[in-house]
Amino acid sequence: MKTTRRTIMTTGLAAAATVAGPGILRAQTRPPAARTIRAVPHGDIPTYDPIWTTANMSAYHGAMVYDTLFGIDANLAPQPQMVSGFGVSEDKLTWTFELRDGLRWSDGSAVTSADAVPSIRRWAVRSGSGQLLLPRIRDVSAKDDKTFIIALKEPFPLLLDMLASSTTPLCFIMRKREAETDPMQKIDQVVGSGPFILNAGETKAGNQYVYDKNPNYVPRGEPPSGIAGGKVVKVDRVIFQNMPDSQTAVAALQAGEIDFYEIPPIDLLDQLQGDPNITVENLFELGAEGYIGLNWLHPPFDNQKLRQALLYIVKQEDMLRPTFVDPKWYRTCGSWFACGSPIENDANTAWFKGGQDLAKARALMKEGGYDGRPVVMLQATNIPYMMNAATVMAQQMRSAGFNVQLAPMDWANVVQRRSSKAPPDQGGWNIFFTSSGGLAMSNPYMIGGMATIGDKGWFGWPTDERNEQLRDQWLKAETLEQRKVVAAQIQDNAWNIVPHMYYGQWVQPTAHRKNVTGWLHVPEVIPFWNVVKT
């Protein structure tokens, strides 16, 4: 065949069309930018199984594609979500639930009780609160396609609160096929009945996660409140973009390339607040609380007097200000439970009200027989609020006479080392820093750190029988008033034994374009239903 200029051009154009074709077709089927929200959440999704992990980003994914039986409203009260009706027997041992009409999986099949039952069981194995519920359950069974029963061995007043909670892992309902997966294994398919569907074709793990509006989803009729009420989706698509560089994310928000940024750095807030196209908004008033883990297994903090000494040393204000700068973003808190929560109280908080008292701390150190041994403090240098808190607390402790050795490392290293029960000078530790959501800190059972069950407990491994008895009383309390009384007793005991401490509470404001409105205030999860882009 003779090669001419025309054949070369024709071949070239054909090749270009072949290469560009799929991309052009994909681009044509994409919803317009005005119907798409580009959001940069706080991190990447580590796994698509929101039951298997407690990672918040997996819960964000879960809230998009799955639904829950109940959801907490803006007042943190449980409200029915997938459930149309429910009731409890007179002896309070048998709960009956009925699924509402119109619930469908994204593959088109109907949601039935046969899906809900194994979903509850799998969640209960993985969830901290579910594990409290599990030994109290006699049976979970389907009565018919729409009705299922939870039979209890003893009354459990917090059942609905646990099913509704937005603390990870949330009790997401999955198809029977996925829900029957071994709770220790991850699910292998994402088929939900939630307001969005994961668009696997356009999703690129680690880079962007694309969620399209679920056409089969039937929202409730009530107005949205918290994670409860009608989940009405008002856009066609939401894209979670993984953008680890905060400076780039802020610039992208200012340039209008993204619509929402969950964690703008506090030191760049002024820049964002000065931009007429951007709104800085706090979506959850309880925010987060800084947690100081103390190792009870090794000296010096195996000694109660030395743990008490820390109460008089730690000055939360100094630990928070370097990071959060403006007091409107942080607060000091002497309560064992999150400040602003219904059970915040001031039992046994004289140490907090009196402020830092190094003389008292030194007296307690002497009483406790502190011998000058090094205190190994793990410092996560890649998380600014933890790094700053550790730097300041180390200096505060040195001022009182503790011999503190900071061990700087990245967070991945901290989570490995804090699991070590070895002595601090042999790869162990004395103090580490972390944080937890304000909702989880609003009760004594949601996070492992609230338990004092020794070896089997969370990192630090405190042991205290009275705390466990009081936690049990809490679970049995039927009203908020009763819970408040028990909460004060738990706190009174906690600030005597000091299982762990706090370095204050803060809120992380979000930033979004002004033309994107309708954000719901929900703890631990960012909902994308009800959000409108104009």
Added chain:
Amino acid sequence: MIGTIVRRLLSMLPVMGVVAVCVFLLLHLAPGDPAAIIAGENVSPENIARIRAQLGLDQPVWRQFLVWVGSLLTGDLGQSMFWGDSVTSLIGQRAEPTISLAFTTVMVAVFLAIGLGVLAAACAGTLVDRLVMGFAVMGFSVPVFVVGYLLIFVFAINLKWLPVQGYTPISEGVAPWLRNLVLPSIALGMAYVALIARITRTTMLDVLAEDYMRTAKAKGVAMRPMLFRHALKNAAVPIATVVGNGVALLIGGVVITETVFNIPGVGRLVVDAIARRDYPIIQGVIMVFSGVYVLVNLLVDLSYTFLDPRIRD
């Protein structure tokens, strides 16, 4: 020639073997626990231990190494501990943005740098020479991320000429593809331009001092053909060597540039993997980067025979 290429390719094997051992040991001896990161924050130590066992991280390091090398020999780079996707497919998904960025950077940098280097050599000792060399020193000294943020501030936020971040595949059009690559290529190319411009100038000055160049000048050969047709050809071998060696610089820069400009390439993949200790991804990407580096240097060596007939002979 073919014998030489085969020998060089075979000599890559021990190099890649050493890389494999070093990468594996460095990663596994460094602290950090992927199981604890996957599990999330409020998880019991028992659950973390179960995840560790599922991932095979409770096995002795030598056994983990043998399993990995066994897979490697069959061309399997393993699976991501987080998403479960094969590392090969993840690298495949991310290859286009990285190759695009590297390609545009090398193109811009080589043409710009050679032009600047020749100009500086031709104007040696003058203000032009000093300006070019000053620019080279600056390009080499200012970190990629500083250049990147400055470019974003000026051209994306203030002037709004170009996007802040992201990547558009070439299949969606050459113009949008280029629009996303302009700023990253400039940021990444600065150090590369500086490196090549400096070596071009030095080599050109050496060549320009040769007798045959003086003869050419005496015979009345014009400046442009003398520089580009006679001098630059003879200066090509050292320049090609630096271009090849600079690939290592480019790979390091790609990792940072992709993070600053949010380009979903292989560099971003490895940065994210390092933060959460996704060992198979880190190991796989480093093996691929090392292979690319060795191959590029092989190609550079082979290019000598084309650039300089004396070597061919």
